[in-house]
Amino acid sequence: MIFASDNWAGASEPVIAALAAAARKGGPAYGADDITKAVEKRFADLFEHEVAVFLVASGTFANSLSLSAFARPGGIVYAHRDAHIAVDEAGATEFSGGGLKIATLESDAGKISPVALAAALERFPGHGFHGGQPVALSVTQLTELGTAYTPAEVAALAKVAKGAGIAVHMDGARFANAIAGLGVSPAEMTWRAGVDVLSFGGTKNGCIAAEAVIFFDPKQAADAGYVRQRGGQGFSKNWFIAAQLAAYLDKDHWLELARHANAMAARLAEAIRRSKRLRLAFEPAGNEVFATMETGIDQKLRAAGARYYPWTPESLPVAERPGPGEILVRLLTSWQTTAAEIDRLGGLLD
Amino acid sequence: MIFASDNWAGASEPVIAALAAAARKGGPAYGADDITKAVEKRFADLFEHEVAVFLVASGTFANSLSLSAFARPGGIVYAHRDAHIAVDEAGATEFSGGGLKIATLESDAGKISPVALAAALERFPGHGFHGGQPVALSVTQLTELGTAYTPAEVAALAKVAKGAGIAVHMDGARFANAIAGLGVSPAEMTWRAGVDVLSFGGTKNGCIAAEAVIFFDPKQAADAGYVRQRGGQGFSKNWFIAAQLAAYLDKDHWLELARHANAMAARLAEAIRRSKRLRLAFEPAGNEVFATMETGIDQKLRAAGARYYPWTPESLPVAERPGPGEILVRLLTSWQTTAAEIDRLGGLLD
């Protein structure tokens, strides 16, 4: 009963097979191999747009690489208060952007609102050079609280961002789960809604260590090759990422894996709804379930071997925060989660 | 009627005279001159403690130099939401510390509370290396809202900070006004209360461009000379700062200047209290006066030539924020402000 994170899962068989085959063969270094070239082309097809693709091995570096393209002196990036770039990357954005500042925003059910963004954009600048200069908005999809932005919601945010002259980055560590959940196309979710650069995640959904940074305007990627090399992710055996992603994208394998994870989350949410001692914090849009539970249930679940993490209550509106004797927890499902695991957990909820 | 900032004032005659005398003479470069040596010794006497002194020409760089001494990878600095390092230095802390993150805190009347600090210290770390590592607390004295921490209040914060293994920096851009207002000694206000490093300001109180970074443990200043040189503030004619500060510190000139500025602020506060169309946001402890005023008064004052800045209402508790037809403003007095100016302004408040 592992609900700690989707990154505790292993890799899917097609991904393992593709990697092993590539590893037996080797090939030209630094991305000059055929598998890399084919994957880059595959991404252009998937997104129905010209793209500049940079394969990397982690989501943190995908975000750094994406945002560094827009870094300027005194630069400010706007993000959700719980965003991975804000609280989980040990200052990667600040560092890799040469001193970027992250201005964090509150949210409604995990989604930054255009009004909140507009207010934040007004705060720092406006008195000469003192306040620095806004450079980018970073949205997370699935959001930090398991909900999903619709294309229209992204477009509304992008409109505010573009109005202020700043770029839009999407941290798509769980992009597959969002696409599978919303049933929209990758194009609708990204460049058609105003996204400039996407961290496209594979690691949490069946790959081992495979992410791609997708720039929808190749001109904005002018320095990205240098940033990747300098960051030590211009891998000599670049095919090790490309082979994973080739299998991942082939025949909608990525969506198939995500649909399974999402279905397991829906089954879990249903179990929670049936219980009187827990309540869902949000309607899950993908594979992340947030719930408030009595501490007695928490102890019972942990005693039975369930693994999951508590979450900061400040992420909820004041009225919805856990009361005395309650905690907020995050439960993640993955492509490896089984219905039996969910049902075993569900049986412990009363 | 200039109340825009104390940095609109000129320099006092003793400061000008000292600088001119030094400039006629010249001397060995890079701080090897006699004036610099004498000022460094003077600071040790003033603070009744061994100190490592680094003269610099701006408050922003004083803060950068102070905090860079404690910078570590993934480092987090805790500061007030309106702190100069957070909103007025174009990312100087983030940059000069090699990617530091500033975690901002709300306050009660401008003062960070030990409880708020303790809560913030718990938020980021605690899950491996992801959240980064806290490295320093930065408090501002006078505070961003014109109040002052007592030595006991600083000590209470320092206790929390030291308990978490982090350093305490004091941004003393208006240190003179705080000392003059509280009537405590520089030693009580700093190292006796747990402060590790102080940005000691001169520029806003009668100097031209003169600040000093005071480390109370010289071992913590091991790299500060390199940071200053690299930052382009290891001045060849270092005596230009030393001469200003020598005059500033001589015969309590600095406190005399600050007492005047504070007295003018008190006179201004009294005028505000007398009016029905304004209210003080806080009791001023030094030379900064925050008031909520009707927009009609604001227009009248500006028409009469008064200069001052509006301030962000979010710095006040919700219940005290300006209502419809009101704005929050900041009015600063300086060593050059005259009673006549205050009285002229006062005459316009009804």
Add this chain to the structure above:
Amino acid sequence: MIFASDNWAGASEPVIAALAAAARKGGPAYGADDITKAVEKRFADLFEHEVAVFLVASGTFANSLSLSAFARPGGIVYAHRDAHIAVDEAGATEFSGGGLKIATLESDAGKISPVALAAALERFPGHGFHGGQPVALSVTQLTELGTAYTPAEVAALAKVAKGAGIAVHMDGARFANAIAGLGVSPAEMTWRAGVDVLSFGGTKNGCIAAEAVIFFDPKQAADAGYVRQRGGQGFSKNWFIAAQLAAYLDKDHWLELARHANAMAARLAEAIRRSKRLRLAFEPAGNEVFATMETGIDQKLRAAGARYYPWTPESLPVAERPGPGEILVRLLTSWQTTAAEIDRLGGLLD
């Protein structure tokens, strides 16, 4: 006939099998898995010393992580003029160390001499803070020119370095080839000779993307976990590196692979010695062969499908540089190179 780089090779079967097995299983994230723990212990045994181990996915990042442990403001790292950190990492050292400077040194057959190091150490500092502060020496093993430092040679350099108070880093991208070639123990080659931190390479010798940074004094690694996380190489599925290295180190597999590569280089060197139209630039100590060849031979080899790179003639003493009609080339063998390939190349050399 691929002699372009040892990083064009694939991965060995034991490495592929170990990775596939781990990937089927998954496990706790961020290095909390059993494979990682076992590998860390294995390194302590291999080096006969307490170690702090940080697994990473590239040699560039291994070097950055190693050197950032010694970074200080104004810091200077001393390295060979052709060192990977100096010419092949797009400024990784400068960047990740928060602005480090690399001072490059000439060499004798690829080896930095203690005299050259001592002279360089005297150049920059010595006038206050202006010149910055030396922080580390980085030596490459195998060297950039395919030779190898003996433990005594490393010790002589380390003595100069330690006398100047700076750390010693070894870039061991081809550490296996050096150990296999010299027949000394990993301990003799590193901490016993004064090395503080080692970039231990696996990628070029049978792994896919697997390197380890080995600190011999864990106290020097205090910040390394934050640097790795911030750099996006604190991988969630850290076991993907650990599994490769576990197989690599098991039953001297790493040395077996390196011995083969070295034997192929020796066979190639012998073929070159037999030809009148080429000459060896150095006696190869491992799997790197540098030779000066007539351009006619170069054209013939390339026409036959051989792949290798030209090398900068300035790396040779003036008297030994290619004359008119000649070029200097680098030919690398790997664990995958076959005797047949060598013999086919050898047959083309006359």
Add this chain to the structure above:
Amino acid sequence: MIFASDNWAGASEPVIAALAAAARKGGPAYGADDITKAVEKRFADLFEHEVAVFLVASGTFANSLSLSAFARPGGIVYAHRDAHIAVDEAGATEFSGGGLKIATLESDAGKISPVALAAALERFPGHGFHGGQPVALSVTQLTELGTAYTPAEVAALAKVAKGAGIAVHMDGARFANAIAGLGVSPAEMTWRAGVDVLSFGGTKNGCIAAEAVIFFDPKQAADAGYVRQRGGQGFSKNWFIAAQLAAYLDKDHWLELARHANAMAARLAEAIRRSKRLRLAFEPAGNEVFATMETGIDQKLRAAGARYYPWTPESLPVAERPGPGEILVRLLTSWQTTAAEIDRLGGLLD
């Protein structure tokens, strides 16, 4: 007999008077004052070109600000081996440019040759992203060895630089001495010869702490205001620099001061030529005199109270380096040097 540096001199009377007058008056902060505006306009007139001017307080920061405008990830700046940015600024360029690398070049009599530049430009790039990307050439005027580039020499270098797509920076710490010595116009020496940005020095020639960064294409200065603010040189009392430079530029005061310093250097050079125990290393073009002297003379001069610094012999061609019993020294004159001082020194040279 102070020949240690021109920065040991004080400030000229007109400069002191202008600063004192401005300091008595004060004014709007952060460069919104009238003196700053007038000086900015004065620079446009002086250079006969539209300019973006950024006043700063040190030459090191002027260089950092200039070069940061062209910084890109993996960026490489080309400069003379003895350049101030390479050996005297504690890594300011590396740091402020977010990890720039300085590639140093040998010279002929202090002047970088177009051939050497072209060769260096070819070395690092050319294999994907590994080698980083050239971004700027920095030339020093007067050169590090007291000679001066003619406009034609600068133009020849700029042609190579522009051919490689990189910017041209001139470190004009002694720009006044060069202009006074060559008798060319500021326009001829800079933008007409291909210079993009100039560090215009005042501090070494009669000011206290006053330099200006002059961009000849204001678009290239888009971020410079943020870099200056972040670096703590966006001074509140910006008029303190502007007032110095206003007096400095008024009625050719700057050239008058430089002509005097140059004349004193010529008088010193003549004294050296007359002696048999010294020889000039180069014909001085401004106020810097390099000479090889017998150590006996060196001792005699120092015993008589003369102050000057030894210089690294490697800056000379091998054939011209000091022999046994000789040292290379640098002697600087300033606007304050007197003919009597020169003659007293001259009397000691036999």
